Structures are given as C-alpha cells and as structure tokens.
C-alpha cells in the first residue's frame with residue numbers, strides 16, 4: 001500500500017505509523033463519567049468500508065495527517 | 081449420511097474402488113426455523129454446533145456460512161495448540177481446550193493429526209527467563225506441564241539456531257510445554273462439520289447473514305442471502321467480521337479487524353521437531369508434515385478487511401526468521417496469505433451473552449483462536465443452552481473493560497499493538 005503524505009507525496013506504508021479512527025471525538029477535558037471514557041477508548045465502529053483515520057509519516061517528515069481509506073479494499077481516497 | 085471411518089472401512093473401499101466414499105456432510109436447503117442459528121462456519125461455529133448436540137441434546141440447529149467450510153481463519157492459521165497461560169481464567173480455559181484436543185480425533189471419528197510435538201519459547205535475556213520460570217510455576221500449580229530449559233538444553237533440542245557470538249539476541253534458555261504442538265487445521269473444520277451433520281445439524285454454505293430480525297429487544301431470526309430464517313437463539317462466531325455482523329444487531333464492540341499473515345517455505349527434510357517461538361519478537365515456526373517451514377509474526381498494524389498482507393511485514397517476519405535461524409535465508413518462500421482477525425484491547429476473547437436477548441457472541445480471538453477451538457465451542461454451547469456463562473468462560477464477558485476486569489496475559493496494557 002502506498003500512502004500519499006500531504007507533504008512528501010506517495011510513500012510505502014512501512015514508513016508510516018497508524019494512528020487509528022479519526023472520526024472519534026475525544027471527551028471534553030474534565031469529563032468524569034467513566035462510561036464516556038470507556039466508550040471512547042475501547043469501542044470502535046471498525047467499519048468494513050470507508051474509514052477516516054490518522055497516520056504519521058514517522059520515517060519521513062513526522063507529520064500527522066488524516067487519510068480516507070476503504071477498509072474493504074485498502075483503496076485510498078482524498079485526504080479529508 | 082456418512083458412515084464411520086475405520087480401518088475396516090478403508091480396506092472395504094480399497095478393495096471396491098467403485099464404491100464411492102459418501103459425502104462427509106449433507107448440503108441441505110435452509111429450513112424456515114431452527115432452535116439455534118449459528119452465524120459463521122469457522123472452527124468455533126462448527127464446534128459450538130457439535131457440542132450443542134453432543135452435550136446439550138440441542139439438534140435443531142443450523143450453521144450459516146457465507147463462504148465454504150474452511151475458507152476463514154480456521155483454514156489459514158499456523159495450527160499451533162498450547163496451554164501455557166498464567167492469568168486466572170485463561171489458565172483453566174486453555175488447559176480445558178488442550179485436554180479436548182487430546183481426545184478429539186477419537187471423539188469426532190476423524191484424524192485431526194493432533195501432534196504433541198512440544199512448544200519451546202526462547203528467552204533472549206536472563207530477566208525473560210525469570211518471567212518464564214514464574215509462568216512455568218503458575219502452570220504447574222494448575223496441573224499443566226511446563227519445563228524450564230537452560231541454554232545447553234535448548235542447544236540439544238534445537239541445534240540449528242544461531243548460538244554464535246554474533247547472534248543479535250543471545251539465547252539464554254526457554255520454556256517447554258511437551259503437550260503443546262500442532263493440529264491439521266482443515267481436518268478440524270471438516271471433523272466438526274461431519275460430526276455436527278451426523279447429529280442432524282444443517283450446515284449451510286454459501287449463505288451470508290445480512291441482518292437480524294428483532295422483536296421487543298430480542299433477536300428472533302436472521303436475514304440471509306437465501307431468505308429469512310427464524311431462530312429461538314442466534315449465536316455469532318464470525319472471527320474477523322465480528323464488528324461488521326454485530327453492528328447489524330446494533331452493537332458496537334471493543335474490536336478492530338486486522339490482517340495477520342502466514343508463510344510457508346519450500347519443503348525440506350525433517351529438521352524442526354517442535355513448535356519454536358521467539359522471545360525477542362512475536363515469531364513462531366514449525367515444520368509441516370510435507371516439510372515446509374510454517375511461520376508467522378505480528379499483524380500488519382492497521383484495521384482492514386482485505387485478506388492481503390503488506391510487503392513490509394513480509395520483510396520484517398523474514399528478518400526475524402533469519403536472525404533466529406540463519407539457514408532459512410537459503411530457502412524460498414512458497415506461499416503466503418492473510419487472514420482477518422478480530423483484535424481486542426487486552427488480547428483476550430469474548431464468549432458471552434450480549435445486551436440483546438437471545439443473541440450470543442463468540443469473538444475477539446486475536447492470535448489465539450485455533451488452539452481454543454474445542455473449548456470455545458464447548459463453553460459457547462453451554463452459554464447458549466443455559467443462557468448463562470460456564471465457569472470456564474465467565475471471564476470472557478463483553479463488559480469486562482467497564483469493570484476493570486481485563487485479562488491482560490502479558491501485563492502490557494490495553495491495545496498493545498498500537499503502543
């Protein structure tokens with residue numbers, strides 16, 4: 001899989017680190033309900049299909065960015 | 081219906097070549113209704129069906145498989161079976177599984193080629209060997225066999241490893257479980273299928289579950305590509321597709337789907353007589369009866385449903401192989417493939433009821449579901465039959481993260497593969 005880094009262009013996936021589901025909203029600072037944190041930290045939509053996600057170009061420019069990928073095909077779409 | 085396999089049957093068929101072997105299982109049309117519908121005809125779904133009939137007398141059961149039997153992870157794994165676990169819950173469960181493996185070929189009247197060739201995990205520093213001693217002691221206190229090996233003993237058993245001064249990870253010793261080993265994965269799938277079929281259970285291949293029917297918060301059946309099927313109870317056992325299928329019932333789970341690759345080299349003469357696992361990286365290797373070295377490593381590391389691995393991981397696993405066993409660099413890779421496995425935060429599975437009444441879940445097997453197949457089916461069948469977890473699977477509940485009751489076998493914290 002080749003990942004288009006917005007800064008460096010397309011590079012092999014092995015240069016990147018995966019950062020997980022980008023659709024998740026971190027609970028607000030000071031949130032005290034353990035259930036809210038549980039759901040944020042432990043539960044995933046894990047869809048078979050379109051997925052917005054974070055990647056870091058860890059062996060390149062080291063920038064974090066968002067990527068749209070289809071988990072059923074690994075096809076990469078526009079960076080949202 | 082299939083007749084019994086025996087030496088006599090073999091002789092009869094040898095002498096009468098025109099007498100065809102009967103099909104090992106029927107290919108029935110789905111009925112409109114069953115007491116229990118199992119979604120997913122992998123090892124776990126099939127074993128569950130068998131034990132529902134065998135242990136609980138529940139025979140009006142269908143196993144609905146999207147593809148053909150053996151097409152999922154049950155036919156894709158590296159076939160390692162062992163019970164060297166040390167966390168409460170895991171210890172008893174996986175030992176129960178290994179005990180079931182020991183009698184499985186006889187019980188199912190099918191040669192599952194269970195081989196107790198022993199598994200050796202190699203320690204690459206003295207501290208790791210200390211943790212192996214602790215693990216071994218806990219296992220022995222639970223009646224499970226474990227032996228600690230020093231470097232000299234490992235050298236005798238595995239003379240082909242790199243013991244040179246240049247070895248990147250010097251081998252200090254290891255832990256051996258003699259009763260661990262391998263089993264022929266396809267045979268296990270076929271054996272449970274045939275045994276369930278002989279109990280009158282319908283095995284329905286090429287039929288995908290596309291939704292659940294519900295009434296008053298209970299599941300009442302499934303929609304499939306071959307029509308609607310009503311069910312008293314529905315049990316999900318779809319491995320890598322756990323999130324995808326559970327979502328059809330409105331559940332959001334602590335699961336991510338990832339691809340794990342496996343590799344086989346060209347065949348060589350008998351060389352590796354054990355299952356060898358490495359303490360430096362996740363790497364495990366055994367030799368198949370055909371002579372190929374079968375090995376694997378970590379998952380690729382990002383959620384995906386494509387059963388295709390990335391090249392970078394092939395390189396990393398090959399580096400592990402060569403680092404531990406330099407001679408491997410001269411062998412060619414014959415085949416490699418991927419399977420989608422459902423990863424959980426603590427690396428442990430789910431065998432439990434769900435918030436939806438009459439809907440049961442078996443999943444989250446990560447790297448370890450093949451060895452668990454017999455006990456998984458055995459305990460899941462109990463859970464379905466009694467609407468209650470058995471003592472052996474009570475720890476595998478869906479709400480354990482809310483309760484702080486994680487089963488973190490290696491003490492590494494949650495979502496280790498993301499760290």
Ligand SMILES: Cc1cc2nc3c(=O)[nH]c(=O)nc-3n(C[C@H](O)[C@H](O)[C@H](O)COP(=O)(O)OP(=O)(O)OC[C@H]3O[C@@H](n4cnc5c(N)ncnc54)[C@H](O)[C@@H]3O)c2cc1C
Nearest residue numbers: 120122123124146152153154157158160289419449450451
């Ligand atoms: C490469 C690899 C190596 C492994 N090595 C080992 C090992 O050495 N030791 C070990 O213990 N474990 C190992 N595992 C893990 C083990 O293989 C799995 O945990 C186990 O097989 C999962 O359970 P299963 O057999 O029921 O899964 P599967 O065989 O995958 O069964 C699930 C079935 O559900 C079906 N399904 C999915 N969605 C639907 C639907 N909507 N409707 C109907 N059917 C559906 C699928 O087609 C599939 O056949 C390995 C896994 C992989 C991928």
Ligand SMILES: [Zn+2]
Nearest residue numbers: 005008057061
């Ligand atoms: Zn970059």
